[in-house]
Amino acid sequence: MTSKTSSSRKGGAGRSATTDPSDAIPLRYGDDPYVWACWLYYEDGMTQGEIADAMGVSRATVNSYLADAREKGIVNISLEPARLASLTIAQELKRHFGLSDCLVVPSDDNARPLIDRLGVAGAMALQKLVKSGDTLAVSWGRTVMSVGEHAEAQALQDMTVVQATGGTTAAFSYTPELCAASIARAIGARCVGITAPAIVKSGALRQMLLDEPLLLEQFATLSQANRILFGISSLRPNSTIHTSGFFDTVSLQDYLAAGAVGVVAGRFIDERGRPVSGPLDDRTVGISLDVLRRIGTRIAVAGGFDKVPALLAALRGGYVNVLITDAATGHGILRADGVTGLDARMSQRPKLAQTPSSYRTHVKKFLNNPNEVVEEMLDGVVRAHRDYIEPINGSHRALVAKSGPRPGKVGLVIGGGTGHEPCFLGYVGKGLADAVAVGNIFSSPPPDPIVQCAVAASGGEGVLFVYGNYAGDVMNFEMAAEIAEEKGIKVRTVLTTDDIASSPIEDREGRRGVAGNFFIFKIAGAACDQGLSLDACEAVTRKANLRTYTVGVALEPCAMPQTRRHNFEIGPDDMEIGMGIHGEPGVTRERIKPADDITDAIMDNIFKEMKATSGDRVAVLINSFGATPLMELYILYRRVAQRLAAKNIEIEANWIGHYCTSLDMVGASISILHLDQELTGLLHHPCETAFLRIN
Amino acid sequence: MQTFSNANSGAIVLSLAERIIENRAYLSEIDGKIGDGDHGVNMAKGFGMAADRLKHRETTLSEALDTLGTVLMTEIGGSMGPLYGVMFTEFAEKLDGVPAIDAATYSTMLHAGLEGIQSIGSAKVGDKTLIDTLVPAVEAFDGATADGKPFEEALDALVAAAEAGRDSTIDLVAKIGRASRLGERSLGVLDAGATSCAIILKELSLGARARLA
Numbered sequence: 001m002t003s004k005t006s007s008s009r010k011g012g013a014g015r016s017a018t019t020d021p022s023d024a025i026p027l028r029y030g031d032d033p034y035v036w037a038c039w040l041y042y043e044d045g046m047t048q049g050e051i052a053d054a055m056g057v058s059r060a061t062v063n064s065y066l067a068d069a070r071e072k073g074i075v076n077i078s079l080e081p082a083r084l085a086s087l088t089i090a091q092e093l094k095r096h097f098g099l100s101d102c103l104v105v106p107s108d109d110n111a112r113p114l115i116d117r118l119g120v121a122g123a124m125a126l127q128k129l130v131k132s133g134d135t136l137a138v139s140w141g142r143t144v145m146s147v148g149e150h151a152e153a154q155a156l157q158d159m160t161v162v163q164a165t166g167g168t169t170a171a172f173s174y175t176p177e178l179c180a181a182s183i184a185r186a187i188g189a190r191c192v193g194i195t196a197p198a199i200v201k202s203g204a205l206r207q208m209l210l211d212e213p214l215l216l217e218q219f220a221t222l223s224q225a226n227r228i229l230f231g232i233s234s235l236r237p238n239s240t241i242h243t244s245g246f247f248d249t250v251s252l253q254d255y256l257a258a259g260a261v262g263v264v265a266g267r268f269i270d271e272r273g274r275p276v277s278g279p280l281d282d283r284t285v286g287i288s289l290d291v292l293r294r295i296g297t298r299i300a301v302a303g304g305f306d307k308v309p310a311l312l313a314a315l316r317g318g319y320v321n322v323l324i325t326d327a328a329t330g331h332g333i334l335r336a337d338g339v340t341g342l343d344a345r346m347s348q349r350p351k352l353a354q355t356p357s358s359y360r361t362h363v364k365k366f367l368n369n370p371n372e373v374v375e376e377m378l379d380g381v382v383r384a385h386r387d388y389i390e391p392i393n394g395s396h397r398a399l400v401a402k403s404g405p406r407p408g409k410v411g412l413v414i415g416g417g418t419g420h421e422p423c424f425l426g427y428v429g430k431g432l433a434d435a436v437a438v439g440n441i442f443s444s445p446p447p448d449p450i451v452q453c454a455v456a457a458s459g460g461e462g463v464l465f466v467y468g469n470y471a472g473d474v475m476n477f478e479m480a481a482e483i484a485e486e487k488g489i490k491v492r493t494v495l496t497t498d499d500i501a502s503s504p505i506e507d508r509e510g511r512r513g514v515a516g517n518f519f520i521f522k523i524a525g526a527a528c529d530q531g532l533s534l535d536a537c538e539a540v541t542r543k544a545n546l547r548t549y550t551v552g553v554a555l556e557p558c559a560m561p562q563t564r565r566h567n568f569e570i571g572p573d574d575m576e577i578g579m580g581i582h583g584e585p586g587v588t589r590e591r592i593k594p595a596d597d598i599t600d601a602i603m604d605n606i607f608k609e610m611k612a613t614s615g616d617r618v619a620v621l622i623n624s625f626g627a628t629p630l631m632e633l634y635i636l637y638r639r640v641a642q643r644l645a646a647k648n649i650e651i652e653a654n655w656i657g658h659y660c661t662s663l664d665m666v667g668a669s670i671s672i673l674h675l676d677q678e679l680t681g682l683l684h685h686p687c688e689t690a691f692l693r694i695n
Numbered sequence: 696m697q698t699f700s701n702a703n704s705g706a707i708v709l710s711l712a713e714r715i716i717e718n719r720a721y722l723s724e725i726d727g728k729i730g731d732g733d734h735g736v737n738m739a740k741g742f743g744m745a746a747d748r749l750k751h752r753e754t755t756l757s758e759a760l761d762t763l764g765t766v767l768m769t770e771i772g773g774s775m776g777p778l779y780g781v782m783f784t785e786f787a788e789k790l791d792g793v794p795a796i797d798a799a800t801y802s803t804m805l806h807a808g809l810e811g812i813q814s815i816g817s818a819k820v821g822d823k824t825l826i827d828t829l830v831p832a833v834e835a836f837d838g839a840t841a842d843g844k845p846f847e848e849a850l851d852a853l854v855a856a857a858e859a860g861r862d863s864t865i866d867l868v869a870k871i872g873r874a875s876r877l878g879e880r881s882l883g884v885l886d887a888g889a890t891s892c893a894i895i896l897k898e899l900s901l902g903a904r905a906r907l908a
Contacts, residue, residue, distance in 0.1 A: 479815075
């Protein structure tokens with residue numbers, strides 16, 4: 001006796017076998033009944049019964065075709081990545097903190113302010129959670145007010161909304177009174193206030209007030225609350241809590257000194273969520289933390305990266321069992337609490353789509369001896385660019401500009417690994433770098449050639465080292481700087497850190513240097529050529545570095561000449577965001593998107609950091625990682641120009657092509673240099689190098 | 696007390712180079728998962744160059760280590776050049792002029808190498824670097840000696856701890872170097888530097904052990 005599925009499958013095969021089965025399948029589906037079934041189901045929207053009729057098989061067979069098609073990877077059900085990320089984060093927050101529910105709004109939707117989006121989400125949560133007959137306590141704050149503004153009238157009965165704290169000055173628009181009233185109006189509830197100030201002058205006065213019959217009655221209502229809605233305040237210096245007038249500054253300092261990180265319904269908590277005692281405790285009129293924690297449904301609505309420590313504290317303290325936040329904040333909370341592995345889950349790799357790295361394992365390259373690629377390349381370089389560069393003491397690993405160094409001029413030394421051509425040697429010549437130290441593939445040069453460069457570049461006024469921020473380069477260049485100083489050459493160093501995807505803004509100095517090197521070298525070279533002092537050259541180079549923003553995206557990995565194999569794999573439908581220039585994997589992996597969407601994502605990131613205003617000027621570099629053709633670079637440039645034009649930012653100059661590559665990697669980076677008058681002048685200063693000539 | 700002779704022990708460095716060259720593809724492969732895939736290539740190049748200079752010569756261990764350290768330091772670049780370069784030149788300096796190397800000298804050598812590395816790099820145990828191999832190995836060696844174990848057994852303890860240290864990097868998140876930009880994506884992969892360090896310590900210690908008298 002065969003199983004039901006296989007017998008029905010047999011039956012189906014039998015039936016279609018009355019004609020020739022290959023006739024039964026329309027030609028466009030090939031010989032594959034799975035594809036046919038999937039097409040009818042997912043594209044034509046037919047029911048399984050209709051498909052069974054159309055295919056001449058049983059309904060059970062159709063069902064198993066559809067199930068198998070998912071197993072085989074013919075059909076991939078995918079969620080839009082931003083939504084998937086927020087779902088993943090919500091699920092993890094719920095699990096990790098034992099919440100009864102959690103709603104996370106996607107972070108990448110910048111169309112509306114975060115406060116609005118949290119308000120909409122909070123309103124949605126209220127609609128689901130609040131039932132007729134409830135007493136809902138409401139705290140105060142901008143986010144809570146936003147929930148009130150977005151909440152809609154529901155057909156609920158016998159609702160009570162009660163203020164969770166006393167009142168405050170009406171100097172701001174989200175007072176406890178206004179918040180409670182707004183929510184009460186939205187859900188058709190009667191509103192009970194707390195008709196006393198949230199903070200009174202003394203403990204004695206508070207006690208007297210609480211003995212008043214009216215306040216007794218109001219607190220009795222508060223004690224009956226079965227749900228509470230509240231925001232969470234951060235105590236970071238820029239938090240609104242400092243300006244709201246709710247607390248006086250002097251008292252706040254006491255709580256901060258005692259370790260407070262956040263405020264829940266007017267009460268201070270430390271990083272573990274424990275109450276922090278201080279001078280305001282017995283002067284505060286409002287719900288206590290103990291009472292709050294005994295309420296059944298405790299809905300916190302809060303978002304924004306500065307609130308991560310406060311939110312985490314509130315979650316640890318058990319004050320929250322329904323959390324409404326945004327994806328970036330949620331992710332930050334989980335990371336801060338040591339949850340790992342989230343990123344992998346958010347990357348949405350199809351389970352079976354780990355394609356074997358295609359049928360071919362080796363990449364074709366023009367090679368003689370793979371171990372001699374760097375030497376052979378440098379031999380070619382020195383022959384090709386003899387007008388601009390020459391070996392120092394016969395070594396191809398240290399090259400000096402033919403008419404660069406001169407007495408009285410600060411020398412500019414650049415360098416790094418190979419595999420990035422025309423970086424770095426293409427930028428050596430008059431008006432730009434004076435000397436370049438050349439390492440192995442993706443590997444810093446050792447100290448010796450760097451020292452030779454420093455000596456060759458020195459004109460008695462000191463030497464500036466400018467190179468990308470990588471551990472190996474830093475070690476070797478620092479050793480070289482020490483040796484050069486021993487030889488009496490004054491050395492200053494500027495590390496390039498333009499890759500804004502490699503580390504958050506708080507860790508700006510930890511970022512790596514990528515294609516934006518091009519701009520930074522140009523500015524440094526011009527400053528040196530104009531005869532500025534070492535101090536001035538260093539200062540303007542630092543400025544150029546701070547005003548250069550790069551994000552790269554890789555579509556395919558690169559292959560080292562010695563292995564001729566991909567260093568890692570990027571899935572067939574994926575791209576790697578935040579790609580560096582060494583073939584190392586990027587920061588996140590996402591599904592590939594149209595060019596404009598990719599450009600927009602990059603430009604949004606750059607705009608977030610670059611404080612450019614209408615009328616400002618920039619220089620743009622669209623750089624290929626090696627294998628991406630100009631055709632695609634122009635498509636990227638088109639969108640970059642559109643985005644800049646929309647902000648009325650002028651493109652002073654642009655460069656499109658191979659400027660800082662990563663062997664044969666497919667991908668590109670976008671760099672923007674935010675100009676000012678000084679940088680504009682230096683950008684246009686003449687230079688004569690193999691890959692950049694400005695007259 | 697067990698010792699081994701400094702003279703004619705330069706061959707240990709040759710077998711060290713052989714092991715590194717043998718593992719060239721393997722080291723590059725694990726490096727490629729979270730780094731740029733050149734660790735094996737660069738290490739093999741540097742150790743190969745040193746081996747060429749040492750071949751067909753009878754040298755002391757300290758001379759051979761000095762040659763290796765100098766080649767790595769001056770010719771290789773990257774981050775491994777300076778780090779291993781410092782380690783081997785420090786090793787060489789502490790063995791220089793010592794005819795019979797005992798456990799105490801060996802320990803002094805290990806500590807000098809570790810301190811040399813720490814003077815130019817900032818990695819700590821747990822950062823997913825070669826330090827995760829080196830520190831426990833040195834501690835295990837000292838621990839065994841302090842317990843009164845003979846040199847031989849202390850070397851075995853060193854090798855075992857180095858390998859355990861290497862394996863510990865699988866579960867670590869990289870904090871230093873290029874892999875650190877990957878954050879949690881560096882989990883589940885051995886660190887290439889920790890792996891090459893385990894190879895080096897093992898070969899060096901096996902060479903010493905075989906020569907004990």
